[in-house]
Amino acid sequence: MSKSSSDNPGKRRVRTRLAHAGRDPARYHGFVNMPVYRGSTVLYPDVAAIREKKLEYTYGRRGTPTIRALEDAVTELEGGELTVLTPSGLNAIACALLTLVAAGDHILVTDSTYQPTRKICDNLLSRLGVETTFYNPLVGNEIADLVRDNTRLVYVESPGSQTFEMQDLPAIAEVARSRGLPVIADNTWATPLYCNPLALGADMVINAGTKYFGGHADANLGSVTTGARLADQLKLTHGDMGICPGPEDVFLCLRGLRTMAVRLEQHRLSALEMARWLDAQPEVARVLHPGLESDPGHALWQRDFTGSSGLFSVILKPASDEAIAAMLDGLELFGMGFSWGSYESLVIPFDPSSYRTATVWQSEGPALRFHIGLEDVEDLKADLGEGFKRLTAAR
Numbered sequence: 001m002s003k004s005s006s007d008n009p010g011k012r013r014v015r016t017r018l019a020h021a022g023r024d025p026a027r028y029h030g031f032v033n034m035p036v037y038r039g040s041t042v043l044y045p046d047v048a049a050i051r052e053k054k055l056e057y058t059y060g061r062r063g064t065p066t067i068r069a070l071e072d073a074v075t076e077l078e079g080g081e082l083t084v085l086t087p088s089g090l091n092a093i094a095c096a097l098l099t100l101v102a103a104g105d106h107i108l109v110t111d112s113t114y115q116p117t118r119k120i121c122d123n124l125l126s127r128l129g130v131e132t133t134f135y136n137p138l139v140g141n142e143i144a145d146l147v148r149d150n151t152r153l154v155y156v157e158s159p160g161s162q163t164f165e166m167q168d169l170p171a172i173a174e175v176a177r178s179r180g181l182p183v184i185a186d187n188t189w190a191t192p193l194y195c196n197p198l199a200l201g202a203d204m205v206i207n208a209g210t211k212y213f214g215g216h217a218d219a220n221l222g223s224v225t226t227g228a229r230l231a232d233q234l235k236l237t238h239g240d241m242g243i244c245p246g247p248e249d250v251f252l253c254l255r256g257l258r259t260m261a262v263r264l265e266q267h268r269l270s271a272l273e274m275a276r277w278l279d280a281q282p283e284v285a286r287v288l289h290p291g292l293e294s295d296p297g298h299a300l301w302q303r304d305f306t307g308s309s310g311l312f313s314v315i316l317k318p319a320s321d322e323a324i325a326a327m328l329d330g331l332e333l334f335g336m337g338f339s340w341g342s343y344e345s346l347v348i349p350f351d352p353s354s355y356r357t358a359t360v361w362q363s364e365g366p367a368l369r370f371h372i373g374l375e376d377v378e379d380l381k382a383d384l385g386e387g388f389k390r391l392t393a394a395r
C-alpha cells in the first residue's frame with residue numbers, strides 16, 4: 001500500500017506510463033525489472049527502529065517492493081491515491097465491499113454484475129446482516145428511487161458481465177454523491193487503459209488483474225484503487241483481513257502491464273472484426289458488444305470509454321442443446337473455460353435468466369460469450385464457420 005510515487009504522471013501519456021510506472025532500476029542494481037521479493041520476516045537494524053516503526057517494509061504480509069511496485073503502477077494508471085492488491089479479482093471485490101458495510105446496512109448492486117459478486121452479496125454479506133437490492137443496470141439517475149436511509153454504497157459494472165449492458169456511471173455517481181454514498185466500479189473489461197471510473201465519479205475501482213494485466217492465463221490477482229477519502233479505511237480492512245497476493249502472480253501482472261497496450265489494441269481490433277462477422281451470420285440473432293454502432297449502449301460507451309476489449313456475447317437464433325454442443329465441442333481454436341483476458345480465444349455458453357432477479361432476461365435463443373485472443377482472425381472465422389455448419393446440421 002503506497003501512494004503514487006511518480007512526480008507528475010498526469011503529464012505522460014498512458015502507453016508511456018505502462019512502460020515506466022512502478023519501476024526504479026537505480027534501486028535494484030540497474031536491472032530493468034523489479035525482482036520477485038519473497039518473504040515473511042523483515043529484520044530491523046536495532047531496537048530504536050522497532051520502537052519508531054519507521055521502516056518502509058515491516059513484514060511480508062504487509063507488503064514487499066514487488067507488491068508496492070504493482071500497487072504504484074495501478075494507482076498511477078487509474079488516477080487514484082492508493083491501491084491494495086489481493087490474491088484474486090473476487091477477493092478485491094469482497095475487500096472493497098467489506099470496507100464500506102456494517103450490520104444493518106443496505107447496498108445497491110447492478111443486476112448485470114459478475115455472478116460471483118452476486119454470491120458475495122447473497123451469502124457472506126447477507127449472513128453479516130447486510131441487505132442487497134439488485135437494480136436494473138439501465139437505471140441511470142432513477143437509482144435515487146432505490147436509495148434508503150440505511151443504503152451505504154452503489155456497485156456498478158459497465159459493461160455488464162456476460163450481457164454487456166452499458167451503465168450511465170456519471171449519472172449514478174451524481175445521485176450517489178448527493179446522498180453521500182460511495183460508488184464501487186468493476187473496471188476489469190476496460191482496464192485503466194480504456195476507462196478511468198474514478199474520473200467518471202466512482203470512489204473505488206476493482207480490476208481483476210487475472211485478466212488483462214497478466215494476459216497469459218498464468219496468474220490470479222486483484223486490485224482495489226481508491227481516492228484519498230476512503231484510502232485509510234481500505235488500508236485498514238485489507239490489513240485486518242491479512243490479505244496478501246502471491247509474489248509470482250504480482251510479478252507476472254507487473255510484467256504483463258508492460259505489453260498491455262499492444263495486446264489490448266489487437267484484442268480490440270480482432271474482437272470488433274469477429275463481432276461484425278458474427279453479426280452477419282444467418283445463425284446469429286444479435287451481438288452484444290458496446291463498441292458496435294448498433295449496440296444500445298454504444299453512445300454511453302463512446303462518451304465514457306476510449307476503447308473496447310476482447311470480450312463480448314452473441315445471442316443465437318433458437319437452437320437445441322445438442323446443436324450447441326455439436327458446434328462448440330468440435331471447435332479447434334476456441335477453448336471452453338471461465339476466466340478470459342489471455343492471448344487465446346475462448347467461448348462459453350451461458351443463461352442469464354437463471355440468476356437475474358431485478359430484470360427479466362429476454363432473448364431470441366441461446367447465448368454464447370466469446371473472448372477473442374491474439375490468433376489470426378481468418379483462422380478464427382474458419383473455425384467458427386465449421387462450427388455453424390455443425391450447428392445447422394444438428395438443429
Ligand SMILES: *Cc1c(COP(=O)(O)O)cnc(C)c1O
Pocket residue numbers: 087088089090091114161186188189208209210211220221222339
Ligand atoms: C474474472 C472477473 C472477476 C474476478 O477475477 P478473479 O481473479 O477470477 O477472481 C471480477 N470481475 C470481473 C468482471 C471478472 O470478469
